Amino acid sequence: MRFHRTMLAALAASAALLPATPALAQAAGEESAVPDRSCERDCLIGLLRDHMAALAAKDPSKAPFAANVMFTENNVPISIGQGLWKTVTGVDQVGLEVADKVTGNAAWFGSVKENGAPAIYAVRIHVKDGKIDEVESVVHRKSGLPAPFGDVTKMVHDPEFNEILPPEQRRSRERMLAIADSYFDTVEVNDGQVFAPFSDDCGRLENGISTTAPTPGRTGGNAAALATGCRAQFELGLYKINKRVRRDFFIVDEERGVAVGRGFFDHANEWDHYLLTNGREMKTALKWPNSITLLEAFRIKNAEIQRIEAVFTYVPYFKNNPFWRPDSKVPTYAPKPAECDDACVDQTTRKVVASFAGNKWHDVNWAPKVGYAENSVGIRVGEGIWAGVSAVDQNPLVIADAKAGKGVWIGRIEEHGQPAWGAFTVSYDGKNVGSIDVLVRRKEYGAPYVEPNGGTSFAELAPAERTSAKAMRAATESFYKAMNTKGGKAPANVSTECRWAVNGQEVGDCVSPFGGPVLSSLEQVRDREVLAVDEKRGLIVYRTFEDFPAVGGAEGTYPHTYQVVELFRFKGGKIERVEAFNSELPYGMKPHR
Incomplete structure (x- = not known):
């Protein structure tokens, strides 16, 4: 009993030293214990x-x-x-x-x-x-x-x-x-x-x-x-x-x-x-x-x-709500061209895309941390088209770039037997696959669209007809700059024989769209990224995002954005072919990075 009385006295004495104002706390994550009811x-x-x-x-x-x-x-x-x-x-x-x-x-x-x-x-x-x-x-x-x-x-x-x-x-x-x-x-x-x-x-x-x-x-x-x-x-x-x-x-x-x-x-x-x-x-x-x-x-x-x-x-499948959860970051990736040349990247890219048929994702040698996206939405490997692709093209177009550590695969995929265009960008360092970015275009999104029947074949150019990677980058950037200029003219490095195709469908020459109605309705081409370059075949591939705000548009038009994988073919320093593959996204959507 003496012990209890002593302890109580000590507690009372220490309590006297505390501030008179009681300590209050609100619930975790809330700004105040009393909710704001000023606007009912x-x-x-x-x-x-x-x-x-x-x-x-x-x-x-x-x-x-x-x-x-x-x-x-x-x-x-x-x-x-x-x-x-x-x-x-x-x-x-x-x-x-x-x-x-x-x-x-x-x-x-x-x-x-x-x-x-x-x-x-x-x-x-x-x-x-x-x-x-x-x-x-x-x-x-x-x-x-x-x-x-x-x-x-x-x-x-x-x-x-x-x-x-x-x-x-x-x-x-x-x-x-x-x-x-x-x-x-x-x-x-x-x-x-x-x-x-x-x-x-x-x-x-x-x-x-x-x-x-x-x-x-x-x-x-x-x-x-x-x-x-x-x-x-x-x-x-x-x-x-x-x-x-x-x-x-x-x-x-x-x-x-x-x-x-x-x-x-x-x-x-x-x-x-x-x-x-x-x-x-x-x-x-x-x-x-x-x-x-x-x-x-x-x-x-x-x-x-x-x-x-x-x-x-x-x-797009597995889209997030930014009020709940922001986009996650794609893990960093460092190519090792000395360990994996263009042929190595080409072979790996083909194997990775082949693994989509039958959902054989476990056959891929993955990096410790991997980024995977479909139509610019990050999702889990083994979900999305992995679970529905029944066949992939046996004769695709592959652009392999060991310096970038990337391979771009373009061709036909089948989802439960239904064909669609697929553009896959595979990042590979010689040992591990670090990321895959997939663009899929289906016929239900309308023209322009032609059912895929294998990727375009581009032969190697004679050395005198080739264009350096640096020159191709500069020329394509001037092409996009002209696209972003209302009423702009096609740059001089576009051949008069150049043809433009979108989702496999020829849409005309490469010069007349500049200043025309389609490009006039384009707000901007943004977030441009070079994916791969092949100097021997005169190829450079970009990923871009095109915003169409539909301001003052015809009835039925609405704001939207396209994610685009776009291939340019150069010959003798000039663009002679443009092939674009696009997927419609909600307006203003950003790349998964």
């Missing part, structure tokens, strides 16, 4: 409407954006005022509006017009200190790819999203998150097992069209043609192609029973047909890996999902 629902909806009005006016100054606002369109960071902001020609007067006073987020679902054509649109804003500091938009345009696209003149947002629920029909924030997340659990590798609680009258609006109830006069291309209602479709296993659903939630409104999430459905398409739970065989609409990015709202009543509204569009 009405305030958030007001700022959301300010954003929409500014978009309609094409004028960011009409909304209170923070000086450091981060803006993305289809998961690509660009400057506020770019992309759709330059091409928008109309905005719906009424959209689905939701907000969360706890997280400071608000979202809008509806449609816009872009260069006169309808597009489905959704946006998330985040507000801090009375300013919009984040804008995340998803824009779905009509294209040759299969996806729902409703008649925007008939699109109706269910009014129940705005109705306040009686207390007995509400659920806590945490329970609502669990219910909404169970929807994505059900969609992921959908095999008939249903984790989510659905109301009997559950309905889903995707890109402005109901996909749970048949549309009169419409057949095919809609899940409602096979099964009606949310639960019935999932019990049938219609969405088995969803290998992975990456997602999170940023809005929960307990009073109205609304939860809103964002994410990606990764369609690995590692197989091109599958069975429904009723035994019916289905075939995948696309034969290659792809992802859709989405914003999706759920109305939850009596602990059941009652209504769903989503806006989604295609992005």
